[in-house]
Structure formats: C-alpha cells, structure tokens
Amino acid sequence: MKILVTVKQVAVVDDEFEIDGLGIDDRYITHDLNEWDEYAVEEAVQLQEAADEDVEVVTVTIGPEDTEETIRQALAKGADRAVRVWDDTLAEAGLLDPTTKARVVEAVASEEDPDLVLTGVQSADDGFGATGVTLAERLGFEWAAVVNDLELDREAGVASVHRELEGSIEELTDVQLPAVLTIQTGINEPRYASLRGIRQAQTKELDVRSLEDVGLSPADIESPLEQTSLYEPTSESDATVFEGSAEEAAAELAEVLRDAGVAN
Amino acid sequence: MTILSVAEHRRGELRPVSLELLSVGHLVADETDSEHHTVVVGGDVEAFGEKLDREGVDAVHTVDYGEEFNHDVYVQAVSQLADAVDPSLLLMPNTVNGLDYAPAVAGRLDRPLVTDVVDIDYEEGLTVTRELYGSKAETTIDVNAEAAALTVRPGEWPAAEGVNGASVEPFAVDIDESAVRSTVTGFEEVGSGDVDIGDADVLVSVGRGIGEEENLDLAFELADALDATVSASRPLIDNGWLEKDRQVGQSGKVVTPDVYIAIGISGAVQHVAGMKGADTIVAINTDPNAPIFDIADYGIVDDLFDVVPALIEEFGS
Ligand SMILES: Cc1cc2nc3c(=O)[nH]c(=O)nc-3n(C[C@H](O)[C@H](O)[C@H](O)COP(=O)(O)OP(=O)(O)OC[C@H]3O[C@@H](n4cnc5c(N)ncnc54)[C@H](O)[C@@H]3O)c2cc1C
Numbered sequence: 001m002k003i004l005v006t007v008k009q010v011a012v013v014d015d016e017f018e019i020d021g022l023g024i025d026d027r028y029i030t031h032d033l034n035e036w037d038e039y040a041v042e043e044a045v046q047l048q049e050a051a052d053e054d055v056e057v058v059t060v061t062i063g064p065e066d067t068e069e070t071i072r073q074a075l076a077k078g079a080d081r082a083v084r085v086w087d088d089t090l091a092e093a094g095l096l097d098p099t100t101k102a103r104v105v106e107a108v109a110s111e112e113d114p115d116l117v118l119t120g121v122q123s124a125d126d127g128f129g130a131t132g133v134t135l136a137e138r139l140g141f142e143w144a145a146v147v148n149d150l151e152l153d154r155e156a157g158v159a160s161v162h163r164e165l166e167g168s169i170e171e172l173t174d175v176q177l178p179a180v181l182t183i184q185t186g187i188n189e190p191r192y193a194s195l196r197g198i199r200q201a202q203t204k205e206l207d208v209r210s211l212e213d214v215g216l217s218p219a220d221i222e223s224p225l226e227q228t229s230l231y232e233p234t235s236e237s238d239a240t241v242f243e244g245s246a247e248e249a250a251a252e253l254a255e256v257l258r259d260a261g262v263a264n
Numbered sequence: 265m266t267i268l269s270v271a272e273h274r275r276g277e278l279r280p281v282s283l284e285l286l287s288v289g290h291l292v293a294d295e296t297d298s299e300h301h302t303v304v305v306g307g308d309v310e311a312f313g314e315k316l317d318r319e320g321v322d323a324v325h326t327v328d329y330g331e332e333f334n335h336d337v338y339v340q341a342v343s344q345l346a347d348a349v350d351p352s353l354l355l356m357p358n359t360v361n362g363l364d365y366a367p368a369v370a371g372r373l374d375r376p377l378v379t380d381v382v383d384i385d386y387e388e389g390l391t392v393t394r395e396l397y398g399s400k401a402e403t404t405i406d407v408n409a410e411a412a413a414l415t416v417r418p419g420e421w422p423a424a425e426g427v428n429g430a431s432v433e434p435f436a437v438d439i440d441e442s443a444v445r446s447t448v449t450g451f452e453e454v455g456s457g458d459v460d461i462g463d464a465d466v467l468v469s470v471g472r473g474i475g476e477e478e479n480l481d482l483a484f485e486l487a488d489a490l491d492a493t494v495s496a497s498r499p500l501i502d503n504g505w506l507e508k509d510r511q512v513g514q515s516g517k518v519v520t521p522d523v524y525i526a527i528g529i530s531g532a533v534q535h536v537a538g539m540k541g542a543d544t545i546v547a548i549n550t551d552p553n554a555p556i557f558d559i560a561d562y563g564i565v566d567d568l569f570d571v572v573p574a575l576i577e578e579f580g581s
Binding site: 011012013015016017019022024095097098099102121124125126127128129130131132133134136137138142143144145146160162163164165166167168169170171172173174175176182185186189223224225226227228229230231232233235236237239240241242246247249250251253254256257260261262263 | 274333335336339358359360361363364365366367368370371372376377378379380391394395396397398399400401402403404405406407408409412415445446447448449450451452453454455466489490491492498499501502503504508511514515516517518522523537543544546547550551552553554557558559560561562563564565566567570571574575577578579
C-alpha cells in the first residue's frame with residue numbers, strides 16, 4: 001500500500017508585524033510544519049506501523065528550497081521519502097488557491113498512484129480548507145473531510161471514519177478506497193522525532209521536480225483568483241485594556257470581576 | 265443573473281447558516297439586479313422549503329433525496345441544479361459539511377472557489393474578503409470569472425427574516441447511485457462526562473499559551489478562587505491534558521456564562537464560535553493583536569504567568 005501525505009510549510013506571524021505589498025515582511029515570519037499536516041503524517045506512519053503489508057509513506061510539498069527543513073521533520077517522524085515541486089513559474093505565480101495546489105498535487109499523485117491520500121484539514125496561514133476535497137474530485141477518488149478517527153479495512157477496500165461536525169457531534173462514515181481524507185487535529189498524538197529519526201531523515205530521498213517534470217505547463221496553474229490587497233483589519237475592539245504592571249492590571253480586573261458578582 | 269445558495273440541515277433541523285446565506289444572496293442579488301434562488305437537499309424538504317422562503321428569495325428548490333447529508337448526493341444534486349439554474353454565484357456554507365462538498369461541486373462545475381469568505385463586494389466585478397494568518401491580516405481577492413463558488417463564514421451575516429411567498433418547487437435529480445461511494449452509518453455525541461461547562465456562571469478558559477500541562481494547576485487555582493469552572497481551547501484537549509467535555513468552540517461546546525476569562529487563547533474563529541455569547545469577556549494575552557481582543561470587554565496585554573498569580577492573590581482568602 002502507498003500513502004501520500006501533503007505537507008505544507010506555513011508562515012507563523014509575530015505579535016507585531018509589518019505588511020510588505022501582498023505579504024508580511026519576512027522579518028516577522030517564522031516557518032513551521034502545518035499543525036494539521038503533522039497529524040496527517042503521524043496517522044500515515046501509524047497505519048504503516050500497524051499494517052501487515054508493506055506500506056510506503058510519501059510526502060508531497062509545493063514550495064521552495066527553504067521548505068526542505070520542514071519536509072525533513074516529516075521524514076524524521078517516519079515518512080519514507082519526499083517529493084517537492086517548485087520552479088520559477090510557481091515562484092512567480094500569484095495566489096496558490098486550492099485548485100492550483102490540487103492540480104500540482106494531482107500530477108504527483110497520478111505518478112505515485114497511492115491507495116490513500118492524507119491532507120491536513122486546513123493550513124494555518126491561508127486557511128482555505130479545500131485542497132484535499134478538490135484533489136479528490138480531480139483524481140476521481142472518494143473522500144472525507146475533517147476526519148478525527150480512521151480505521152482501514154484493506155480487504156473490503158473501505159475506510160471507516162469519524163467526521164467531526166460542529167457541536168460535539170461526530171458523523172460515522174464508510175468511504176470506499178482509494179480516498180483522500182483531510183485529517184483533523186486530535187486524531188492521534190504526533191510523536192517527537194527521535195535523534196535517530198532526524199539522522200535518518202538526512203539520508204532519505206527528497207526528489208525535487210519542476211512543473212514540467214510532473215507533466216504540467218504554466219497554463220495549468222493560471223488562476224482566475226487574484227489577490228489585490230493585504231492589510232491589518234481595523235480593530236473592532238472596544239475592550240477596556242488595563243495598563244500598568246501585572247499586579248496593577250490584575251487589581252483593576254479583580255475589581256471589575258467583583259462588581260460583576262464573581263467570587264462574592 | 266442568478267444567485268444560488270445551498271441550505272444546510274442536520275438531524276431534522278435547518279442550521280442557522282442557511283438563513284444567513286439567504287441574507288448574503290439577497291444583498292448580492294440586489295446589488296447586481298439578479299434573481300436569488302435557494303435549494304435544500306434531503307430531509308423534510310417541505311418543511312425546510314417553507315422556512316427558507318424568506319425576504320428576497322425568488323425561488324426555493326427542494327431535492328427530496330435522502331435524509332441526512334451525504335456528500336456524494338450533494339455534489340450530484342447541487343451540480344445538476346446549478347446546470348439548470350446557471351447561477352453566476354453559488355453560495356455554500358463554510359461548515360464542516362460545506363467543506364465536504366463545496367470543493368467537489370466547484371471542481372465539477374469548473375468554477376473558481378473561494379472559501380471562508382467574510383465579505384463580498386460586487387461594485388466592479390466580484391471581490392471577496394478573507395482572513396489570513398489566524399485572523400491577523402485580511403486580504404481581498406478579485407474573482408475574474410463569469411461564474412464562481414464561495415463558501416461563506418457562519419455568523420458574519422444576519423439571518424434573513426420575513427415570510428415571502430416565493431415558489432417552492434421540487435427539483436428532480438438523477439442521482440447515479442454507483443457514484444455514491446460513501447455511506448453515513450450514524451452519529452455519535454462526544455463527551456458526556458462529569459463537568460458541564462455549559463452550566464457554569466464563570467469560566468476560566470485556558471489556551472495554548474499555558475505552555476505545559478503542569479501549568480494547568482494555575483488555571484485550576486484561579487478557578488477555585490473565583491468559584492469558576494475550567495474550560496479550554498482545542499489544542500489542550502488534542503494534547504489530552506483535559507477531557508473533551510471542557511472544549512469550548514465550534515467542535516466543542518457553545519457556552520454563555522456571565523463571565524468568560526480567556527487566558528492565552530488567540531481567539532481563532534472556531535473558538536470564538538463557542539463563547540462569543542458570554543456576557544462579559546476578559547482576555548489575558550501577550551499579543552495585543554490577538555483576535556480575542558476584538559470581542560473582549562476587558563483585556564490585559566501581559567504574560568499570563570505574571571497576571572494569573574496576581575489575580576489568584578487578589579482573590580486569595
Ligand atoms: C474544523 C475545525 C474545528 C475547530 N474547533 C475548535 C474548537 O471547538 N475550539 C477551539 O478552541 N479550537 C477549534 N479549532 C482550532 C482553532 O482553529 C485554533 O487552532 C485553536 O482555537 C487555537 O487555540 P489557542 O488559541 O489556545 O492557541 P493559539 O492560537 O496557539 O494561541 C495561543 C495564544 O496564547 C498567547 N500566549 C502565548 N504565551 C502566552 C503567555 N505566556 N501569556 C499570555 N498569553 C500567551 C499567544 O499570544 C496566542 O494568542 C478548530 C479548527 C478546525 C479547523
């Protein structure tokens with residue numbers, strides 16, 4: 001069995017930051033493995049460990065060279081090898097919306113021919129939450145979004161999942177394989193990479209491909225969506241903010257809380 | 265031009281977002297001089313259809329197929345209706361189920377999709393607004409296409425009101441059963457333990473800012489001093505530090521205490537969905553730009569490890 005996992009490096013923005021054109025100035029950004037993808041990687045590795053057949057876990061990332069550090073994190077946690085797609089056309093492309101991303105991942109998936117694709121529910125920075133299902137539709141795979149429990153029955157070709165709905169309710173659904181599942185946090189407990197894992201990750205295959213390598217042309221990633229502005233939202237806050245030292249602020253807050261009847 | 269919005273229901277109830285979508289549809293239809301249609305798929309479609317006949321709706325379509333949501337059915341039904349109605353704008357809810365079918369519908373209809381939209385403008389073509397980086401920034405996106413699909417964030421628009429008298433018409437779909445490759449087998453309620461955070465008058469709610477499990481003691485100490493109950497944001501529950509019963513938010517509990525004290529919680533939209541109805545909201549956070557301050561009544565921008573002990577001191581015997 002082969003499991004393909006999408007792995008994205010996301011931008012984490014500092015408390016204070018400045019906007020530079022259509023992005024946040026690099027100085028205020030650190031990069032990390034997308035939280036939801038971390039759970040997806042863990043789920044794939046756990047499936048691999050539990051299976052009584054050979055399971056290969058391959059990650060796929062759209063991103064420049066500096067995403068390799070993040071990809072190595074996934075490899076250190078047990079993924080077998082990685083594919084990274086990037087070239088000048090992608091670098092110069094405007095908004096990488098779910099359709100554009102799905103097209104690129106689809107091209108890789110068509111070559112890899114996985115039985116199962118796991119993606120994060122959403123990415124922490126752009127929060128589209130749609131790449132996984134878009135990909136499924138393009139691949140002609142079945143799918144399930146927001147999965148927080150997964151059991152595979154390989155013989156029957158069925159994934160039994162829980163989909164986490166709003167308001168503490170889960171939907172129980174059987175999905176035919178091959179499928180794309182978008183993974184919700186909490187489905188498992190992501191492991192820390194061991195030292196050995198980190199060492200091994202350095203030697204694992206990380207294959208870099210251009211659009212052309214995966215059989216796409218620049219026209220394939222043209223999007224009708226165009227980002228036109230980025231700004232800090234005008235604060236709607238009318239909160240009373242207590243200034244001063246922590247003690248002073250706490251004292252003022254305590255007074256308000258007492259007035260509100262707390263602990264009286 | 266036509267606008268088409270898709271209603272959502274679960275276990276016999278129309279979900280509030282359905283009526284919010286009608287407001288969005290109404291506004292855009294007014295702005296663009298369009299017709300405004302809505303559709304409900306499955307369940308008690310007659311009753312739902314009546315409820316969807318609100319001000320600004322020109323037609324309600326009902327698809328009497330299945331009881332509960334099944335994405336394979338929704339994708340086929342909505343695509344077929346879209347083929348018939350040819351809407352220039354297709355509006356779907358940015359909910360867990362919305363995100364389970366909207367991308368596939370957009371893909372099938374070959375239309376661009378923008379998710380989690382918080383504002384729409386039609387002055388010069390379609391421009392939508394979204395949030396990025398955990399609500400720290402906002403962006404506008406021009407949609408340069410004849411027809412587009414959007415998922416709309418719940419809670420951003422008011423529910424449509426009034427009773428209308430539009431036509432409520434069944435729409436006959438031709439569902440290819442062999443393409444229905446998923447089966448919903450049931451539902452499960454999660455978390456029915458001992459704590460009922462829904463009952464508490466005062467909630468001390470902790471988020472990822474607490475850092476480590478041991479530090480939760482601090483929250484329980486404060487809760488003791490305030491005669492309050494401890495609740496939390498999702499990451500703490502995901503980590504297994506607290507029981508699922510204590511999770512506030514979209515996928516957790518909706519709470520409406522008198523006082524909600526958010527400690528080290530950023531205020532992500534899915535968290536806010538569970539607590540914005542609290543009477544008084546207090547936020548303690550080191551980040552002055554954290555979105556939680558947008559809805560807070562009182563705030564302290566400081567380290568919780570300094571503020572919370574000081575608060576405990578204040579209320580200590
Ligand atoms: C489908 C779906 C459903 C979801 N459902 C829920 C839900 O029901 N409930 C929920 O909560 N989330 C839910 N989420 C997750 C949500 O998107 C956020 O990831 C989550 O709410 C973030 O929790 P947080 O605010 O505790 O953590 P973070 O966003 O990491 O925020 C931590 C905050 O602590 C502050 N901080 C750090 N250190 C300190 C310090 N020393 N002193 C003071 N402040 C400090 C930081 O400035 C930051 O603002 C859901 C997500 C999805 C996709």
